[in-house]
Amino acid sequence: xxxxxxxxxTLVQPVGSPLSLECTVEGTSNPNLYWYRQPAGRGLQLxxxxxxxxxxxxxxxxxxxxxxxxxxxxxxxxxxxxxxxSGFYLCAWARDWADYGYTFGSGTRLxxx
Amino acid sequence: AQTVTQSQPEMSVQEAExxxxxxTYDTSESDYYLFWYKQPPSRQMILVIRxxxxxxxxxxxxxxxxxxxxxxxxxxxxxxxxxxxxxxxxFCAYALNFGKGTSxxxxx
Numbered sequence: 001x002x003x004x005x006x007x008x009x010t011l012v013q014p015v016g017s018p019l020s021l022e023c024t025v026e027g028t029s030n031p032n033l034y035w036y037r038q039p040a041g042r043g044l045q046l047x048x049x050x051x052x053x054x055x056x057x058x059x060x061x062x063x064x065x066x067x068x069x070x071x072x073x074x075x076x077x078x079x080x081x082x083x084x085x086s087g088f089y090l091c092a093w094a095r096d097w098a099d100y101g102y103t104f105g106s107g108t109r110l111x112x113x
Numbered sequence: 114a115q116t117v118t119q120s121q122p123e124m125s126v127q128e129a130e131x132x133x134x135x136x137t138y139d140t141s142e143s144d145y146y147l148f149w150y151k152q153p154p155s156r157q158m159i160l161v162i163r164x165x166x167x168x169x170x171x172x173x174x175x176x177x178x179x180x181x182x183x184x185x186x187x188x189x190x191x192x193x194x195x196x197x198x199x200x201x202x203x204f205c206a207y208a209l210n211f212g213k214g215t216s217x218x219x220x221x
Contacts, residue, residue: 034209036211038156042202042213042214043204043211043212043213043214044204044211046209046210049209059209088156090158092158099146100146100148100206100207100208100209101146101148101160101163102148102150102158102160103160104157104158104159106156106157107156107157107158109156
């Protein structure tokens with residue numbers, strides 16, 4: 001069976017510090033991978049998605065970036081965090097491009113102080 | 114632009130009763146999928162039900178069913194025999210887009 005792991009679960013970081021959130025999927029190959037942000041517990045905003053290694057599409061211009069160094073690994077990064085980066089971040093995977101029946105990770109609550 | 118609209122920020126239902134959550138979407142595609150997700154207080158997003166647009170039959174998963182009106186671009190979720198564990202945020206989704214969610218309260 002397929003599983004998705006996302007860590008850390010919570011993170012408190014000072015303004016200007018770097019960020020690295022990691023997501024890995026097990027039990028499948030070549031998944032479509034996604035990073036979403038959920039500010040204030042409502043509505044999901046798509047940040048990045050990837051259909052293959054090294055292929056990253058950005059939906060929202062900002063100081064965040066994403067990378068996919070391995071088939072089942074998706075990383076969300078920032079060189080310098082802003083207060084506005086605080087929120088709940090969710091990683092998800094889906095089997096097919098047209099089928100967005102996501103399986104989500106458990107999320108990361110990021111607080112920038 | 115592809116958008117998803119949930120017009121009910123909050124809904125309340127009594128245990129064992131039925132509740133319907135509304136969702137409309139915008140698309141120019143003819144074949145697509147629609148989804149409802151549940152997010153309980155733990156914030157773990159869970160796929161509740163999926164509807165394929167080319168199928169006329171409404172999807173059903175146990176107590177959860179949808180009313181899919183393709184021409185009207187409407188996709189509502191019906192929860193029958195509501196249980197306390199159904200209390201959560203519910204999100205409608207189309208393609209990469211999610212609605213803003215409906216908070217469902219279940220009262221004893």
